[in-house]
Amino acid sequence: MTAWADLWHEVTTAALLGTERRAVPDPLTGPEAAAAVRAVGDTVADAETHRPVPPRGDSDPARRAVRLLAAGSVAQRAGIRPGAPLDPCRTSDTDSRPTVGPVAVELWRRIASEWPVLDEEFVVRVLESGHRLPPDLVPGMLRRWHGSPLAHARVRAAAGTLADWLIELSPTLATRGRVAADADLTILPAPPVTEALGIAVDALEAADPDPRPLVRAVCNGSFAERIVVANAVRTLSVRSLELLLAALAPRRGEPVTLGLAPAAADLAALRLSLARALPARVAAPPSVSDQEGPSR
């Protein structure tokens, strides 16, 4: 060991055992001090030039130990040097699908913070559009659906090989459950709606669409019905979303503010933006059988 390392070892030992039980070493002087300064880096020299106050002589061993500790700690931090270079974690597998664009990423941020009921639909849209998830979203999504094997498998499909690579490096991102091999990852279960809302949705989805029943239901809806109304909006096709938005903005584009109309309009607009940002392009959506990996 160097004189500096010896000194540091001695002074930290004295501090831990107590200066009543262990003698405090003398500070380095002369060439040894210069060597110590070199050992902890040139920046210590800068530190010396900035030294505000000359040290006060003190015969108290505890005070001397504190001063040595303080000087040593600063010297070590000021002389910080990186450790040896390490092998970076890299994946050699590449996914030819393009990542989703910034518009879709921003939509995800809105979904995650304002309309989490659309979170799985977002991943389905990514799959159907032939895109892959941007890398920064993948760890959070794997963690988000840790307890839901089907949704977790959907994220793995949308993230490609990156997801399996991350799971291998960080097993806490895996899910314990399993999914049937023939499960279609792009099919989401239909959200439950009341009979009356179901009829209103059917009227809007009909060949001769009538948005009035759904608009009435939305405008008369109370806060307690917010979830089922949101579910009804979640079932609508793109065409019906456009019709609903038009019906909820009857006067010069100003939205109706009755009942649940603002919330329904916001959700419909978000779904419409999602559909436009990630239009379906893939003829054969992936299934679980396409995946291989540790958490299948």
Add this chain to the structure above:
Amino acid sequence: MPSLRWPRSQVVALAPRASVWTAALPLVDPASWAGLGCDADAVWGRYRGTAAEPYEVVTHHRALRSRCTCPSSLSPCKHVLALLALWSDEVVPECEADQAPTAVREWCATIRVPGEAEEGSAPDRAGAASAGAERRGATGDSDRAGDAQAGETLDRHHHEPHDAAPSPGPDRLRADRVLRMQGGLDDLLRWIDDAIRSGLARPEFRDPATFEEVAARLVDAQVGGLANRVRRFRPPSATQGHDVLLAELAGWHLLASAGLERDHLPDDLRDTVDLALGWQVRQADVLASPAETDDWVVMGRSDRREDRIDVRRTWLRATGSGRWAVLLSFAAGEGGLDDTYSVGSCWPADLHRYPGRGVTRALVGRVHGAARPAQGGDGVSLDDACRLVGKAVAAEPWIERVPLHVSASVARTADGWALTDPTGSLPLAAEAGRVSSVGVVLACTAEGPVDVTAEWTAEGLVPLTVWADQRAIDIGPTTARSGRGGQ
């Protein structure tokens, strides 16, 4: 004569319980108050609550005594805390000494300010030190309620005998404060000496209560900044080594020693020491300082719970000069943190710095145009980053965090994760490994190095922002109040 206002953190520290401060927060609304005023001794006002009559609230902020007509048995009650918070926020207007309401003047006349009986016996160094602090707004860290032994608790039922001592001037107030702080710093240095004398391996140094007591004594001595640092310290667990404890004690020792020798320090270092100890600079004074006009990129954000307050650090870097600065915002109760400056945006603006050296705190002054998205792209090597940390530590030996912008990849180590490049490697803090931030950096560097903005801390690097895919990805630490800006 202007009153010397406390920082909000000291008002919070005065609360007998966290719940009392929480109850006080809705009352920190000027619309609920009438007759607000303050002078060099006291702050007063009438709170209009649901009761038939408003509560008369008055606090003698130098003697740390208060009176409120509410029925609460708590001392100080939520009305006193709310009044002090309004005063701290500079909402309460200043009055001349003779303009205080008669009842307030009469009550103040019954209060004896501790230490004033010894007027004229103050050591010379206090006077000299106070002169150095003249341009600062001195802040009074309040004594903790319940410290009856010190005789300085806020107590609406306890009236001192009439004491007709004349109201002291600002120099005298600052001298009092400096004396009190020096006493606290001396106590801390003695405590550290005693700890080393008896040995840090003793179990009490793994007990947070030990450090809570030290922090409370520093609060009593009005050294609020250092008290907060001591209170934030988490002692090592039984399975951890003592390195962190040794380094932290060393930092406290250096800061306390510098505080005692502040009259001999260079101006910029003295300013840095003063801020670290808990002196406050008025925002108006900072905004009156020369502006640093540049395009300021919001490089990163980190939110942390510190004591009972959420603190957001927003790191800015000038595209022209390359200099760093940090904006601070605070939140307590139901308030949120400031989301104005989102990570990855670039603001053409005037920045006004607090006094001090190194990466200083700043305030945004005039904004010269709309914010636009910024790009990463000029991350330095880890070797160069270490040099920057070294310079920062040399300039400010007790520094707790240094902003860095590096280009690196993630590597696995025996006990966690690290950033690495051809010049070396630096470990990531365990804090980063526990949350999802390391996962995001890992995912983004899967195909090659990317630019990462991080905070250097003694425990390792804390990643704040990944610059990838033409975007700034905010992965800084969050708290319950981080909101959307902290996702």
